[in-house]
Amino acid sequence: IAVCTLFSFINPAHEERIGQIIEEEFPEAYVTLSSRLAPEFREFSRMSTTVMNSYLGPVMKKYVNNFRSSIEGLGIKVPYVTQSNGSIISIKETIDCPIKTALSGPSAGVIAAAYIGRQCEADKIITFDMGGTSADISLIENYTPQVSNERLVEGYPARIPMINIITIGAGGGSIAKIDAGGMMKVGPESAGATPGPACYGRGGELPTVTDANIYLGKLNQQKILGGRMDIYLDKAETAIQTHLCAKTHLSMDEAANGIISVVNSNMMRAIRVVSVEKGYDVREFSLMAFGGAGPLHACEVSQELIRSVLIPPSPGTLCSLGLLMADTKFDFCRTKIMNATAESIPEANEIFRQLVAEGDAMLTKEGIGQDNRAFTWALDMRYDRQNYEITIPLQDTILNEQTLQAAIEDFHVAHKRAYGYCNPDGKIKFVNFRVSAIGVIEKPQLKEYPVDPNAKTPEPFAFRDVLFQGQTERIRTGIYHRNDFLPGTKLDGPAILEQMDTTIVIPPDWSIETDGFMNLRATYHEGGIKS
Numbered sequence: 112i113a114v115c116t117l118f119s120f121i122n123p124a125h126e127e128r129i130g131q132i133i134e135e136e137f138p139e140a141y142v143t144l145s146s147r148l149a150p151e152f153r154e155f156s157r158m159s160t161t162v163m164n165s166y167l168g169p170v171m172k173k174y175v176n177n178f179r180s181s182i183e184g185l186g187i188k189v190p191y192v193t194q195s196n197g198s199i200i201s202i203k204e205t206i207d208c209p210i211k212t213a214l215s216g217p218s219a220g221v222i223a224a225a226y227i228g229r230q231c232e233a234d235k236i237i238t239f240d241m242g243g244t245s246a247d248i249s250l251i252e253n254y255t256p257q258v259s260n261e262r263l264v265e266g267y268p269a270r271i272p273m274i275n276i277i278t279i280g281a282g283g284g285s286i287a288k289i290d291a292g293g294m295m296k297v298g299p300e301s302a303g304a305t306p307g308p309a310c311y312g313r314g315g316e317l318p319t320v321t322d323a324n325i326y327l328g329k330l331n332q333q334k335i336l337g338g339r340m341d342i343y344l345d346k347a348e349t350a351i352q353t354h355l356c357a358k359t360h361l362s363m364d365e366a367a368n369g370i371i372s373v374v375n376s377n378m379m380r381a382i383r384v385v386s387v388e389k390g391y392d393v394r395e396f397s398l399m400a401f402g403g404a405g406p407l408h409a410c411e412v413s414q415e416l417i418r419s420v421l422i423p424p425s426p427g428t429l430c431s432l433g434l435l436m437a438d439t440k441f442d443f444c445r446t447k448i449m450n451a452t453a454e455s456i457p458e459a460n461e462i463f464r465q466l467v468a469e470g471d472a473m474l475t476k477e478g479i480g481q482d483n484r485a486f487t488w489a490l491d492m493r494y495d496r497q498n499y500e501i502t503i504p505l506q507d508t509i510l511n512e513q514t515l516q517a518a519i520e521d522f523h524v525a526h527k528r529a530y531g532y533c534n535p536d537g538k539i540k541f542v543n544f545r546v547s548a549i550g551v552i553e554k555p556q557l558k559e560y561p562v563d564p565n566a567k568t569p570e571p572f573a574f575r576d577v578l579f580q581g582q583t584e585r586i587r588t589g590i591y592h593r594n595d596f597l598p599g600t601k602l603d604g605p606a607i608l609e610q611m612d613t614t615i616v617i618p619p620d621w622s623i624e625t626d627g628f629m630n631l632r633a634t635y636h637e638g639g640i641k642s
Contacts, residue, residue, distance in 0.1 A: 112137070113165040115145040115158040120446050123150070141168040148208060149270040151543060152446045156261055156268035163269060164210040171209035175202050191439075195273035196258055197222045198440035198549075201477055211271055213264050217247040218274045219433030221256045224399045226436045227423055229254045230557065230628055235396040237382055237417065240429075241404040244282040244301040248381045249274060250391065257385075260444075260491075260502060260545075272442045272547075277381045283321040283404045284308060287351075287370045289358045295366075297373040309350035312343040318354050322347035323370035324407060326363065328577035328585065329607065329616050337611035364578060371580060375412050382416060390528035393417055401426035406615040410604075410633055411580045414618075418635035424628070427612025439550035441473045444543050451492060451519060451539035459510050462544045463488055470548025479550035491543035492522045494534060500542045501525050559627045566599035566625075571606075579605065579618045586619065593631075600625045603640050 112133055119126045123146030130144050145161040175192065179202050182190040191199040194211040197218045205212060217240055224238045234254050240247040250257050257275040261268055280299020284307060287297045297320065306314035308321040324330045325347045332344045348363065355366040386393045397419040400409030409420045423429055443466040449455045467486055474484050488508055493500035503521050507514045519539060527533040571589030578585045586605050593610040596602075601624045604617035608631075615631065617623055622640060623633045 113161040119146040120150045156270045160270040167209040199437045220430040223433030240402040242402040243284045246281040248277045250385045310347035318350040323367040326367045401429040420633040422631040441548045466546035485549040487547045489545040495538035560598045563599035569595035596625045
């Protein structure tokens with residue numbers, strides 16, 4: 112049962128009483144009160160969030176309880192679950208607020224990307240996580256992932272903080288087809304794990320992105336996963352020929368390259384959504400590629416936009432690393448519309464004080480020690496008579512005339528970047544007050560190795576004829592083991608690096624270098640690499 116009354120974000124008394132009545136009359140019901148879950152104004156999104164939480168509650172309760180039993184059977188006493196804001200929460204909190212885990216899967220990868228970016232002093236990163244069915248894109252600035260306070264989940268607004276990730280149906284299993292108008296489409300339909308791409312030999316007959324990469328020579332045409340899985344090139348060729356070439360005038364090369372061109376274009380558009388359309392200069396960023404297929408497409412995707420790619424040592428398991436880096440975090444919000452003036456400072460600080468007290472209580476409940484607690488404050492601000500607001504982090508954990516002026520200046524900058532203009536003389540309103548209570552965990556330290564400027568370039572263990580994007584002829588390309596690339600190793604493309612969890616494609620006019628943390632840094636050279 113979902114309970115949402117119109118003004119419970121101001122006074123929750125009626126919702127609390129309704130909750131008591133439900134408990135008396137229907138004690139077995141799973142109940143969500145909007146005033147506990149999302150005490151913010153705008154009743155539709157609050158209601159939508161509350162309904163989704165109640166819908167998910169009974170299913171998630173059963174699932175996570177089974178999960179907890181299984182984990183405890185392995186000797187792990189305190190299991191945690193990732194939530195959408197990039198942190199972790201306990202099993203009990205997951206049962207109470209399952210909506211907080213919506214879209215949480217990709218968030219761990221973004222947290223790991225931010226951590227690696229800080230190590231490498233790359234403060235501006237666009238994450239590119241491409242797997243079997245989808246590609247997830249996000250933006251990191253000043254080593255901090257962007258968080259939105261409302262996202263659509265299956266078309267319905269969810270009013271909870273989530274890392275701002277754009278997901279599109281573009282993965283290795285995305286199916287290519289010719290539509291009624293004779294145009295090639297790729298995705299969002301996917302062959303999935305079963306039957307999977309045609310080249311897997313598991314019954315798949317439709318051409319996919321993986322089949323195209325196999326045919327073009329970018330993927331190993333005999334075995335993948337470090338030799339653990341056989342590949343059937345002939346089945347990939349049959350799928351492309353039957354479903355694409357036979358229905359068009361395309362040759363095999365044109366059809367396979369067309370699949371990659373279409374899916375890359377789809378991912379370029381997603382990158383623009385999180386960057387250019389938000390007012391960012393994409394040329395200032397690096398693309399961090401991970402997931403099983405991210406490094407396979409990263410250079411060709413970024414060539415027209417970013418031209419700098421960062422590939423971590425284990426791209427296929429970066430999300431797992433992110434889980435080890437994630438803190439415990441609880442987000443609290445209160446709506447109180449007031450003028451952004453010095454006269455409002457005492458009332459604003461009292462609201463913040465109350466939210467910090469709530470956060471302290473929750474961290475105590477989670478067993479977080481006092482020395483491992485941190486708090487961040489933010490304000491949702493807008494110009495007078497506007498309908499929507501922008502979240503502005505405070506530069507200090509108290510509001511005074513100095514920090515107020517800094518927040519106002521930050522608001523003008525953020526508004527101009529988002530909308531193309533600002534009004535320095537306009538009246539500004541506070542709308543929502545936000546506090547994040549953070550339980551800081553001890554994070555594993557990744558080892559840094561000395562960089563050898565004279566590191567020897569490894570020899571390829573094989574060669575393959577590869578057709579890259581923008582090329583009309585296949586190029587004889589060296590195939591390397593990534594493990595052979597030590598800190599300081601440099602190499603000019605074209606080249607292909609294979610490892611168990613991914614394949615890295617370095618097209619012509621790109622070069623790579625290994626840094627001290629074993630990351631590969633790829634750079635595009637417009638006009639070609641000068642010897």
